[in-house]
Amino acid sequence: MDYKQLSKKINTKKVLKSGHSTCPGCPIGIIFRTILSATDEDVVCCGATSCAEVTTSIYPYTSWNVPWMHSVFANAAATISGVEQAYLARKQKGNIKKKIKFLAFGGDGGSYDIGLQSLSGALERGHDFVYVCYANEAYQNTGSQRSSNTPYGAYSTTTPAGKKEFAKNFTEIAIAHNIPYVANANPYDLVDLYNKAKKAFETKGPAVINVFAACPTNMKAPSNQTINISKLATETNFWPLYEYENGRYKINYKPSKKIKIEEFLKTQTKFKQILKSKEDIKKIQTKIDNQWKKLNKKSNFT
Amino acid sequence: MNMKKAISGGEAIAHALRQIEPEVFAMYPITPQTPIIEAYALFEAQNKVKTKLVRTESEHSALSVAIGASCSGVRATTATASQGLLYMYEMLGVAVGLRLPIIMPIANRSISSPINIHCDHSDSMSAIDQGWIQMYCENNQEAYETTIFLQKLIEKVCLPGMVCIDGFFTSHTVENTHLFEDKDVKKFVGKYKPVYDLLDTKNPITIGSLALQDNQFKIKTEIDIANNLVPSAFKEVSKEFKETFNKKINLYEDYFASKSEIVVVVLSSSAGTVKDVVDKLRRKKISVGLLKPKLYRPFLYQEYKKVFKNAKKIIVLDRSFGYGSVPPLYKDIKLCVSEISRKIEVFSFVYGIGGRDFYPEDAEKIIASVIKK
Numbered sequence: 001m002d003y004k005q006l007s008k009k010i011n012t013k014k015v016l017k018s019g020h021s022t023c024p025g026c027p028i029g030i031i032f033r034t035i036l037s038a039t040d041e042d043v044v045c046c047g048a049t050s051c052a053e054v055t056t057s058i059y060p061y062t063s064w065n066v067p068w069m070h071s072v073f074a075n076a077a078a079t080i081s082g083v084e085q086a087y088l089a090r091k092q093k094g095n096i097k098k099k100i101k102f103l104a105f106g107g108d109g110g111s112y113d114i115g116l117q118s119l120s121g122a123l124e125r126g127h128d129f130v131y132v133c134y135a136n137e138a139y140q141n142t143g144s145q146r147s148s149n150t151p152y153g154a155y156s157t158t159t160p161a162g163k164k165e166f167a168k169n170f171t172e173i174a175i176a177h178n179i180p181y182v183a184n185a186n187p188y189d190l191v192d193l194y195n196k197a198k199k200a201f202e203t204k205g206p207a208v209i210n211v212f213a214a215c216p217t218n219m220k221a222p223s224n225q226t227i228n229i230s231k232l233a234t235e236t237n238f239w240p241l242y243e244y245e246n247g248r249y250k251i252n253y254k255p256s257k258k259i260k261i262e263e264f265l266k267t268q269t270k271f272k273q274i275l276k277s278k279e280d281i282k283k284i285q286t287k288i289d290n291q292w293k294k295l296n297k298k299s300n301f302t
Numbered sequence: 303m304n305m306k307k308a309i310s311g312g313e314a315i316a317h318a319l320r321q322i323e324p325e326v327f328a329m330y331p332i333t334p335q336t337p338i339i340e341a342y343a344l345f346e347a348q349n350k351v352k353t354k355l356v357r358t359e360s361e362h363s364a365l366s367v368a369i370g371a372s373c374s375g376v377r378a379t380t381a382t383a384s385q386g387l388l389y390m391y392e393m394l395g396v397a398v399g400l401r402l403p404i405i406m407p408i409a410n411r412s413i414s415s416p417i418n419i420h421c422d423h424s425d426s427m428s429a430i431d432q433g434w435i436q437m438y439c440e441n442n443q444e445a446y447e448t449t450i451f452l453q454k455l456i457e458k459v460c461l462p463g464m465v466c467i468d469g470f471f472t473s474h475t476v477e478n479t480h481l482f483e484d485k486d487v488k489k490f491v492g493k494y495k496p497v498y499d500l501l502d503t504k505n506p507i508t509i510g511s512l513a514l515q516d517n518q519f520k521i522k523t524e525i526d527i528a529n530n531l532v533p534s535a536f537k538e539v540s541k542e543f544k545e546t547f548n549k550k551i552n553l554y555e556d557y558f559a560s561k562s563e564i565v566v567v568v569l570s571s572s573a574g575t576v577k578d579v580v581d582k583l584r585r586k587k588i589s590v591g592l593l594k595p596k597l598y599r600p601f602l603y604q605e606y607k608k609v610f611k612n613a614k615k616i617i618v619l620d621r622s623f624g625y626g627s628v629p630p631l632y633k634d635i636k637l638c639v640s641e642i643s644r645k646i647e648v649f650s651f652v653y654g655i656g657g658r659d660f661y662p663e664d665a666e667k668i669i670a671s672v673i674k675k
Contacts, residue, residue, distance in 0.1 A: 042503035043503075044374075044500060044501060044503065046370065053512070054512050057508050057510070057511040057512055058511065058512050058514065059511035059512060059513040059514070059517050060511075060517070062508035062511065064506065064508050065506060066503070066506050067500045067501065067502065067503055067506045067507060067508075068506070068507075068508045068509070069370070069373055069500055069508070069509035069510050070509070070510035070511070071366060071369055071370070071393075071396050071510055072366070072392055072393065072396060074362060074392075075362065075363060075366035075393070078358065078362070078363035078364075078366035078367050078370070079366050079367070079369065079370035080370060081356055081358075081363075081366075081367050081370065082326060082328065082356065082366065082367035082368060082369060082370025082371035082372075082373075082374070082378065083370040083371065083373065083374045083500060083501070085325075085326045085354040085356055085367070085371055086325055086326055086354075086370070086371040086372075086374035086375065086376040086378070086501070087374060087501055088354060089325035089326060089352070089353075089354050089376055090325070090374075090375065090376060090501065092352065093325075093352075095375075096501060098503070100501065100503060117359060117360060117363070118359070118360070118362070118363045118366065120359065121358055121359030121360070121363050122363075124359070125356065125357070125358075
């Protein structure tokens with residue numbers, strides 16, 4: 001799969017149509033178009049309350065060309081559980097013959113925070129679905145409030161002096177459920193995202209993909225910088241690309257030279273305050289280095 | 303031939319659900335609802351039902367699962383009580399707004415704090431204005447029949463519905479219960495015909511959209527209209543119920559109420575206690591009767607005006623408070639009476655909070671105190 005083939009695939013499927021109202025520079029469109037083009041089966045989606053929900057489903061319009069439902073903020077994974085069980089019941093009765101794949105999604109608010117319990121329940125029960133978290137580092141739908149995925153030091157409207165805590169490691173939480181497939185992805189590498197989505201759809205049982213979703217509105221960065229900033233997130237090991245498949249870790253990309261985290265922080269005005277403190281930057285760098293070391297150890301071990 | 307079984311109220315509901323056989327049953331334990339899900343889990347383990355059971359990690363997820371399943375063209379259910387109902391409160395409005403016929407048995411229990419596992423109605427009373435149909439049951443037989451009846455009613459009006467039974471008093475008390483034939487129940491509820499189907503991938507639909515001001519107003523108004531259609535739909539379903547089971551399900555029970563000067567209004571199991579007292583007092587030539595609303599939401603303001611045609615004094619017994627206002631059943635009855643030009647006095651009593659026993663002597667004392675007033 002190269003970019004040319006991928007773009008052809010995306011344009012043929014047209015699961016998420018133009019006309020939605022995401023902000024300029026928002027990666028939600030490319031993330032979902034890429035993921036949903038990664039299966040040839042029919043797909044049914046459930047979304048948590050989030051940017052991707054409100055911008056695509058303003059009644060009586062819809063941007064979704066696949067069956068799609070939204071219920072509330074905390075329950076995307078529980079909702080898809082019910083949908084999947086109804087499908088299995090109907091399949092058993094011969095009421096439905098075709099194969100259907102199921103996808104649930106939420107932002108980091110709906111995944112790391114309010115929806116974590118419902119997701120944990122669904123992963124433990126082992127439903128056959130793909131969960132996508134598009135991690136845009138704050139409650140963007142309500143205007144940039146702090147989430148547990150807001151990075152250390154970042155400005156948000158509820159941490160105006162900068163966040164004092166590091167982000168939660170959602171990907172590792174998902175892995176701790178001992179499910180068949182978990183991945184970290186980033187839309188700067190769409191082919192990697194596509195391959196991971198393909199694997200996730202082909203996985204029998206739950207699969208989770210945590211996608212870095214650089215939000216220009218949240219980052220306070222120019223809207224044409226989304227992909228450049230996304231790339232830096234991975235190049236600095238802030239958002240490593242890796243996957244966990246049937247008990248084995250695999251790092252998908254190892255930066256050839258070390259780029260300091262400062263280079264990533266500098267691109268976003270939300271880190272303006274933290275950039276003034278050498279001590280804080282050191283703290284962030286140490287944390288990233290340690291996490292990267294740990295990840296390498298795990299991938300070597302398995 | 304009908305079967306007679308000595309079972310608890312919770313098991314009676316489980317049997318009704320077994321006969322309905324929803325495709326998906328989301329379950330999460332909470333006392334005193336657990337006899338329902340435990341009995342059903344056993345049916346599934348014994349291959350008596352093909353239902354997919356989803357043992358969720360919370361009540362919020364339980365109703366969410368039922369909602370997801372219900373959107374996907376199947377019958378779906380869950381059951382709860384007390385804190386569980388409050389925990390899924392957010393989902394109540396979604397089930398209504400998406401117009402999903404989800405049936406949900408409630409074993410009424412007090413709410414925290416203080417924590418208490420015993421019966422009162424403060425849980426389901428906190429949800430009376432959400433658009434769910436609510437039916438309250440006096441005993442196991444009623445619980446069983448109401449569940450079957452309500453399944454059909456909710457599908458007719460595209461609204462979800464709660465079957466409320468008194469926690470422990472009904473949920474755990476073993477009584478002789480007549481069960482209908484499985485095939486008759488299956489015939490009565492019929493094949494499920496969903497209004498829409500998320501799994502129709504050829505005709506993709508979007509469910510749960512964001513509705514802005516004008517559309518929100520329209521959609522919410524439709525729910526109000528649907529609620530107003532419930533009493534007439536109830537009568538239609540009641541007719542079909544009679545045809546199938548040769549038994550009538552009424553909107554309410556008028557136990558000498560329309561013939562009496564003193565009318566006691568009470569829900570659920572305490573109605574049985576009050577009926578005994580009514581019998582005793584009527585033998586003493588005291589003009590007293592009982593009104594037991596079975597359908598509590600929507601409330602039957604017009605019908606009850608007729609029931610109160612001879613009433614001079616009405617005693618409303620609520621098993622919950624109405625903090626900052628008055629208890630809910632009293633409020634409804636008072637509103638109903640306010641439309642009657644004749645002067646009727648209405649008295650409010652709160653009883654049985656946290657499962658405190660309600661004896662015939664208590665009912666007698668209340669009635670005697672009102673007679674003196």
